[in-house]
Amino acid sequence: MNIGIVGAGGMAAYHVKGFQKAGAVVSAVADSNAERARLFAEHWGIQSIYPNLEAMLGQEPGLDAVSIVTPNKFHAPLTVQALEAGKHVYCEKPPARNAQEMLGMYEAAKRTGKHLMFGFNNRCRPESQAIYRYLENGDAGRINSAQATWIRRSGIPGFGGWFTDKELSGGGPVIDLLHMIDLALSFMGYPEPKAVLAVTFNDFMGNASFKGPWGIADGNGNTNVETACHAMVTFRDGRCLTIRNSWAEMNEREVVSVTFQGSKAGGKVERLFGIDGVDETSCDTVMLFTEEYGRQVNREILVEKDETMGRVANAVNFVQSITKGEKPMNTPAEALILMRITDAIYTSSETGECVRFA
Known part of the structure; x- marks a missing residue:
């Protein structure tokens, strides 16, 4: 399983640890702060760096899933964009800023048939x-x-x-x-x-x-x-x-x-x-x-x-719910x-x- 990370902030490290523990490969990171993305990629051995999700999706067709680790305002639009591109999504908490945004994410997941999970660690x-x-x-x-x-x-x-x-x-x-x-x-x-x-x-x-x-x-x-x-x-x-x-x-x-x-x-x-x-x-x-x-x-x-506090285990569950059919x-x-x-x-x-x- 091949995963891309959007947002190289503090919580992203737990995502990577969990994904790698479950046997997935984290091959790309996208962040508007180029220096932060570079340092994160170097630390975790991530091959590719991008300024945003759109660029990452365009140049990484082999991605199976996307992890969203951004300020809350961007959770819904980035999640829907990734789902519509045919990717599974693991999104940090909170799911969105409000129920209307969450409804759009829910409907996109149903429409595309892709897994959508959140960081309720x-x-x-x-x-x-x-x-x-x-x-x-x-x-x-x-x-x-x-x-x-x-x-x-x-x-x-x-x-x-x-x-x-x-x-x-x-x-x-x-x-x-x-x-x-x-x-x-x-x-x-x-x-x-x-x-x-x-x-x-x-x-x-x-x-x-x-x-x-x-x-x-x-x-x-x-x-x-x-x-x-x-x-x-x-x-x-x-x-x-x-x-x-x-x-x-x-x-x-x-x-x-x-x-x-x-x-x-x-x-x-x-x-x-x-x-x-x-x-x-x-x-x-x-x-x-x-x-x-x-x-x-x-x-x-x-x-x-x-x-x-369960952050690594939750990310492991996301991967294994897809690769092994876990609940x-x-x-x-x-x-x-x-x-x-x-x-x-x-x-x-x-x-x-x-x-x-x-």
Whole structure:
């Protein structure tokens, strides 16, 4: 399998590692920054460099797939362009800036019959994979409710760069940190949403004391996205999900987790970061809360540690879903539901009203 990369930013390295681990060849990289593309190609032994996707498609007819690692604004048009050119596509998260863009990607994938997957790497973390096994075996029963959390105390990813520009990013932490929303929905089987009520805040935006180590260097552009969100989602089958996402909020530390309550057992997948990212106080845990022989039991499930948080494994799954027929870890249909929910979060916050799905 022959793959081309569009965008030589930080996440692209995980894509290459995963593709190569699965036996694929990464033969081309395209980036508007020629020097960045050159350095990336040299580091990873990539043969060809191009300024954009169009040039790469025109001169690399043997490509089987394209990996999209660009600012969010370009996910949809580049994905559709690659799909229409007959290539499978692996796109970084978020899938798009909104549900309308995601719908266009979904329809293009159906029309062309090509695989489309996204960088929802947290599904591939060892902790999540352990929980999936218990869920598949019915140990938790029906998940009635869940809480999706990705909160940072000081983690705004660059002021005035594309992360904080709504036109380029689509939004702040609701969009950027939607991994736990996706993971909770995945644990629940991606139920159809019924209604969303949400509030967002933009406290601390532009305050350098709340700057995190993620993202590109500071720029002189817009800082017009939220810094925190609190939301409730209800589903047509009577279940519910609460959401808390933040880049900058008065928390003790950065917490990344999904907790759920089922009819037979509850569970939690959690990563606690250190005060300044990853340090000796960081830890990953996965727990199951159940009842055995009339007693309340907390099971601590021991798994191997994965510092890539499933990024490499997710890219491996993309290749093997094509070459070996493995089940894709995520689908365009799920991504469309996710983007409909994020749209509703923003609409509810703007209007102060509950958003109901037709």
